[in-house]
Amino acid sequence: MWAYILRRVLYNIPVYLGIIFLLMAALRVNDPIWGYLGKNASHEAYAAMEKSMGLDQPLLVQFWDFTSGLVTFEEVDGVSRWKAGLAESWSDKGRPVGDLVGDAVWPSLSITVPALVLTSLISITIAILSAYYRGRLPDKVMMVSAVLGMSISFLVYIIFGQYWGAYVLNERIGGEFFAIQGYKSDEPGWWVTYCLLPVLISTIVTMGYDTRFYRAVMVEETGRDYITTARAKGATKRKIMFVHMLKNAMIPIITRIMITLPFLVMGSLLLEVYFGIPGMGRALLQAITTLDFPVAQLLVALFAGLFLLTVILTDVFYALVDPRVRLQ
Amino acid sequence: MIGPMKRLLRSRGARKLGRDRLALASMFVIGAYLAIAIAVGVFGLISGEEAIFRIGPDQLVGAWGKPTVEQRMHYLEFYVDQVDQAFDKREPEKALAAIDFFGLRTVSTDEDVMAEKLETIFDPFDELYELQEEEGFADDPENFARLEKLEVDIAAMFQQPEGWERRYRDIGLLLGTDRQGRSILLRAVYAIKVAVQIGLVAALVSVLIGTILGGVAAFFGGWVDHVIVWLYSTLSAIPYIILLMVLAAMFLGSPFEGTLIPVYVAFCMTFWIGPCRVVRGEVMKLRELEYVQAATAVGFGRTRILLKHIIPNTTHLMFINFSLIFIGAIKAEVILSFLGLGVKNEPSWGVMINQSRQEVIAGFMWQIGAATFFMFTLVLAFNILSDALQDAFDPKHV
Numbered sequence: 001m002w003a004y005i006l007r008r009v010l011y012n013i014p015v016y017l018g019i020i021f022l023l024m025a026a027l028r029v030n031d032p033i034w035g036y037l038g039k040n041a042s043h044e045a046y047a048a049m050e051k052s053m054g055l056d057q058p059l060l061v062q063f064w065d066f067t068s069g070l071v072t073f074e075e076v077d078g079v080s081r082w083k084a085g086l087a088e089s090w091s092d093k094g095r096p097v098g099d100l101v102g103d104a105v106w107p108s109l110s111i112t113v114p115a116l117v118l119t120s121l122i123s124i125t126i127a128i129l130s131a132y133y134r135g136r137l138p139d140k141v142m143m144v145s146a147v148l149g150m151s152i153s154f155l156v157y158i159i160f161g162q163y164w165g166a167y168v169l170n171e172r173i174g175g176e177f178f179a180i181q182g183y184k185s186d187e188p189g190w191w192v193t194y195c196l197l198p199v200l201i202s203t204i205v206t207m208g209y210d211t212r213f214y215r216a217v218m219v220e221e222t223g224r225d226y227i228t229t230a231r232a233k234g235a236t237k238r239k240i241m242f243v244h245m246l247k248n249a250m251i252p253i254i255t256r257i258m259i260t261l262p263f264l265v266m267g268s269l270l271l272e273v274y275f276g277i278p279g280m281g282r283a284l285l286q287a288i289t290t291l292d293f294p295v296a297q298l299l300v301a302l303f304a305g306l307f308l309l310t311v312i313l314t315d316v317f318y319a320l321v322d323p324r325v326r327l328q
Numbered sequence: 329m330i331g332p333m334k335r336l337l338r339s340r341g342a343r344k345l346g347r348d349r350l351a352l353a354s355m356f357v358i359g360a361y362l363a364i365a366i367a368v369g370v371f372g373l374i375s376g377e378e379a380i381f382r383i384g385p386d387q388l389v390g391a392w393g394k395p396t397v398e399q400r401m402h403y404l405e406f407y408v409d410q411v412d413q414a415f416d417k418r419e420p421e422k423a424l425a426a427i428d429f430f431g432l433r434t435v436s437t438d439e440d441v442m443a444e445k446l447e448t449i450f451d452p453f454d455e456l457y458e459l460q461e462e463e464g465f466a467d468d469p470e471n472f473a474r475l476e477k478l479e480v481d482i483a484a485m486f487q488q489p490e491g492w493e494r495r496y497r498d499i500g501l502l503l504g505t506d507r508q509g510r511s512i513l514l515r516a517v518y519a520i521k522v523a524v525q526i527g528l529v530a531a532l533v534s535v536l537i538g539t540i541l542g543g544v545a546a547f548f549g550g551w552v553d554h555v556i557v558w559l560y561s562t563l564s565a566i567p568y569i570i571l572l573m574v575l576a577a578m579f580l581g582s583p584f585e586g587t588l589i590p591v592y593v594a595f596c597m598t599f600w601i602g603p604c605r606v607v608r609g610e611v612m613k614l615r616e617l618e619y620v621q622a623a624t625a626v627g628f629g630r631t632r633i634l635l636k637h638i639i640p641n642t643t644h645l646m647f648i649n650f651s652l653i654f655i656g657a658i659k660a661e662v663i664l665s666f667l668g669l670g671v672k673n674e675p676s677w678g679v680m681i682n683q684s685r686q687e688v689i690a691g692f693m694w695q696i697g698a699a700t701f702f703m704f705t706l707v708l709a710f711n712i713l714s715d716a717l718q719d720a721f722d723p724k725h726v
Contacts, residue, residue, distance in 0.1 A: 019562045022562065159688050
């Protein structure tokens with residue numbers, strides 16, 4: 001197994017370097033210097049800024065500097081620190097990128113983690129019910145509403161969610177239950193005020209997709225031989241459903257949840273931007289639109305690394321729980 | 329492509345699809361949207377100017393909406409202002425003649441006639457305007473009568489258009505107007521063209537690129553396979569929404585910003601991954617089959633086998649992916665518009681939904697409702713079609 005993991009890691013290194021290189025190249029299509037200096041800057045100022053940003057170097061040199069920084073630690077004031085995180089943000093002058101990213105992680109997680117838990121619980125329950133009543137009215141109603149829900153834009157859910165959940169509700173109760181916008185984590189009950197509404201919206205949006213997937217997984221399991229055997233043995237439908245089937249269906253379910261884990265860190269971009277939550281997604285959008293290359297590069301490098309590692313771990317997990325799968 | 333299409337149409341899957349009423353209905357809906365898109369884009373049913381033309385007061389409710397008293401006062405204020413402002417201009421007669429809201433013109437362009445009419449309106453309007461602030465205004469039937477009389481008087485300053493012009497104006501006002509007084513219906517219908525354009529380009533190009541690369545990768549193997557797999561693994565190592573953002577942001581500040589070009593580029597470079605992966609898997613299976621060995625034994629070249637014997641057998645996957653990418657493109661367009669990286673020069677559903685954020689807070693739902701309805705219908709039809717296609721041609725897919 002260790003040989004397999006090592007081989008997968010080695011294989012994924014070019015993929016990882018590839019995404020960073022492509023990102024750096026795509027970002028550099030735009031010239032950030034005029035934006036930071038203003039259109040009337042002198043050519044000397046331009047050259048000085050270009051040098052201080054390291055943009056006068058060829059792309060390959062910049063690429064090498066950045067990627068080597070990802071695996072280097074540097075001594076700062078007697079403390080060993082990650083070199084990639086020490087680079088300075090351009091738009092937030094002088095702030096180390098690592099701190100900036102570190103601050104953005106918690107707001108993102110405080111929305112995505114509860115949303116994932118809630119979505120998974122609800123959609124697995126619905127999927128079980130749906131598979132249990134397969135082809136009958138409850139199943140049809142649930143699947144039709146999933147398709148209907150999937151056909152509406154995410155943005156519409158957010159706009160109406162904010163309108164009904166914040167504006168209308170606050171007016172009705174005459175106070176502020178859900179905040180319209182913003183994020184503060186130092187008040188009591190802040191999570192309910194600032195995060196619960198985005199969590200609920202995110203749950204409703206993702207539920208359709210998840211429910212359909214989980215139901216498909218369960219329906220696929222119902223066609224297997226061991227279910228026929230159990231039925232021939234005379235086991236009740238309920239027992240087959242919850243004892244035999246659910247256990248086997250758990251494998252693809254857990255795999256799917258595992259694969260979504262890295263996305264939690266990236267946060268829900270739209271929700272963060274709309275509700276003004278200072279998370280990773282919003283930081284990335286700002287970095288891309290203000291051409292703050294160090295921040296954008298670090299965020300993408302972190303995410304891609306996390307994603308590739310999770311994919312490898314998911315494959316290993318699959319082999320561990322399902323003896324039919326061999327790692328090779 | 330004709331041969332495999334015919335074969336696909338005669339296949340068992342196609343017969344299954346033909347019996348699926350819901351799938352047929354969704355194909356009909358998609359066909360209708362396509363027809364409208366062609367009518368707008370090719371035959372100019374609605375021109376770009378008409379979609380940005382002011383046709384009345386802002387945030388006018390649709391034909392079956394009931395405006396509140398405040399809204400009615402707001403509309404009246406708009407019409408009074410229009411005439412009033414004309415008198416501030418250096419040549420009032422010319423300014424009066426220039427007033428034309430989609431066929432709605434002033435009764436007369438004569439300065440004196442209009443000034444006289446305006447004089448009689450000012451006082452009752454101001455009175456009512458102040459009364460409106462007071463509580464219980466809407467409950468008093470007397471106020472109501474005054475409002476209605478004022479509405480008649482103000483309407484008398486304008487001349488309703490006749491015949492076709494009138495019908496066209498009624499259609500334009502059917503779903504109300506947005507914050508800039510533009511027709512919501514015309515914009516939403518014009519946006520069908522934009523959506524179909526984006527969907528078609530994204531889906532056709534992505535499926536084409538994906539199928540060719542996937543087929544080549546699986547069939548030739550070796551380093552070609554490694555390079556293509558590396559390319560798509562690389563691009564799928566970040567969420568597609570971030571990839572779209574990075575790609576669309578490349579055009580910020582360029583002359584293409586706000587046009588459809590950044591959207592096309594971002595979508596085509598992102599969405600080819602799906603079909604590529606699926607087709608690669610399928611071709612891996614197909615190339616081991618006996619008929620391919622037979623073709624090799626006959627002495628056909630490898631490119632010919634790939635193009636004539638293998639790729640045609642992936643047509644069903646192309647259709648499924650086409651449908652899926654079309655949905656993805658329409659939905660992603662809304663998100664790009666919201667992030668400020670999408671279409672700006674033309675009305676699209678994304679632009680409309682994004683613009684309606686302020687209106688929703690004010691309780692005005694017509695624009696978001698119209699854009700969502702038009703988009704919902706098309707996306708729903710494609711969702712149903714994708715499911716039906718998958719059921720018919722690729723039933724093992726989870």
